[in-house]
Amino acid sequence: MSEAVLIPHNSTEEWKLPSRGIVGMACLILAEAAIFIIFIVAYIFYIGKSLTGPTPHDVLSLPIFATVCLLSSSLTVHFAVNAVHVGKRTLSSLWLAATVLLGGIFLTTTALEWYHLIYRDGLTIRTNLFGTTFYSLVGLHATHVIVGLILLAFALLFSLRGDLTPKHSERLEVLSLYWHFVDAVWVVVFLVVYVLGR
């Protein structure tokens, strides 16, 4: 009953397969990108279609500083991965701390921007189509930043405790892929919301 044929395994040829962590993250990024595309399409479709004010031109200003912070955090996380790869613990903690700090600054600027928009300009998600699409798109991106920051903070914690050894470098690399994606999305959001939409 429990018969099974045995297929011999000839180990002469080399057999290399891609890392499942990186493939899995690439797939997740593809799926997330599709979600962002729909929100961006909605944003572009509704540019200039609000029936009432305020308009983007009235209330939005270019978040240059926040953008610089977020984009440089892509560099710092890359350096952190390199540091973990060669086993330099202090250096990796330092770069991870810098990444978390830069991401934190970005989030704070977003929070301040929203605070002003809501209390100074009276723009909420219910005000008009601009408010609807702006808060949902920027909010969706900010949610991803928060998730990334939580994961990076854990990585920093592990690094400070000395648990982040070279054998974990691939995991940190997977996380850094996610972070690069979040940054890349910001470039698109920036162009659509603050350049094209204004």
Next chain:
Amino acid sequence: MATQSPVNAILDETTSSSTHPSALQILHDWLTTADHKKIGLMYIGYALLFLVVGGFQAILMRIQLAIPNNHFVSPQAFNQLFTMHGTTMVFFVGMPVLFGFGNYLIPLMIGARDMAFPRLNAFSFWIAAFGGFLLYFSYLGAPGLSGAGSAPDVGWWAYAPLTARAFSPGHSTDYWTLAILISGIGSIGTAINIVATILCMRCPGMKLSRMPLLVWIYLVMAMMVFVTISPLTAAQIMLLLDRYLGSHFFDTQAGGSAVLWMHFFWVFGHPEVYVLILPTFAFANEIIPVFSRKAVFGYPAMVAATVAIGFISLSVWAHHMFTVGMGPGANTFFVLATMTISVPTGIKIFNWLATIWGGKIHFTSSMKFAIGFLFQFLVAGLTGIMLGSAPFDWQLSNSYFVVAHFHYVLVGAILFMLFSAFYYWYPKMTGRMLSEKLGTWHFWLFVIGFHLTFDLMHIPGILGMPRRIYTYEADRGWMMWNLLISCGAVIQTVATLIFVYNLIWSYFKGPVAGADPWDAWTLEWSTTSPPPSYNFAVIPGVSSRRPLWDLKHPEDPDSNYE
């Protein structure tokens, strides 16, 4: 067909434990499992459960429509029935049953011991299962609980502005949105797992060009899930924002667009059809060659056609929207794109015919259903071409002709091939053969019931009967057709009950299958039936597309021809 493998069999000693586990232990085992085979079987069982529920809803609707001026169910209940039937069949039958087969078969076919992320796999299953539970929980409770006691009734595509707070008070639409959002997360998780498993877990020698076609097609299907389910997820988030935070995405009063929802829904909705049917193509690619005793014809063409279908199907969604008034430019584009997709599907059909051609055909129940699939898929494709041309669609959009067309795809093609897959892989999953006698009854009754229902359903559509209609006047001339359609539905129900009985009876009394009852060629047949939890005692190595052929015919292995 008994196993004739010329190689020495090995005995698997670890499975024969003498103590019997208690029922509680078995339950604990299944609830906490991360084994791809158990998760696959749970997906399949869960889908079968919902298949019965969705079928029951269909029967209720057919009783309601069998005669004119009928009041068998209330109009409100009827709206809930067609909404729940559609939603259930697409999201809680189609997706889980296909993910179930994929989960079960892919690691076995590529010589792996599990999926790439076993715990993500379990998570995806349970969250999808929770989505189904949430959808049906809407039937419970009382209107007193903020209208919680009402099932969704906005149709399975839930067009705006019907879903707005003003027109859909209470929580029925929220149940619909959340159930789909949640099960979508499960779908993305499983799709990630499928891609990572296929790319990263193949056994030595299993190059991409040697993978069974089933695995190839599941790879394309999983890639499509990312770009198909995600837009729906995004649209559901927007709908939730509209309903809960008062945003205006689909609120025409504030300048929002109801047509935007249509686009977002069908950007999901059309490729979803291909997400559902590609796995059944995958089954056909394994089953038809084995029962024709020939290697599949045109392997590279099959792969290319699958990838082509994947891409083209992303650009045809608005053929569901010809009556919206998109203008001649957009209409022409979507007509042409829709016509283009018949090229790769035509290639597939010709390849299957060429595989059967000159073969030594074994007419098992599995093969019978596969042949039914071929024929009915062709007919469904032909009515698809009719509806895909805008002027024709203007006449028949939203009529029973459309309902007949897509049921021809979903039942005539997808469900038929699924039945075929059940007859083919049930021996591997349980160690027992399904009864061929009951299978023959199942097949012929289902064929008769299917054609009675869905061939005839085209006619009231042409005569002007709109879909989703609650009842109709006697003088419309639709009565005889509807009565016959309903009779066909009863015959299909009887056939399905025979199938369910066969599944249960054969589990206990069916003939013992052995490892390789069909004398097949792919790796899943090289291990025991059912396989041990680690699948393969030794990780196999392959040197051609048909490793078991090579084993059984060392004098003329496939690897000589690669």
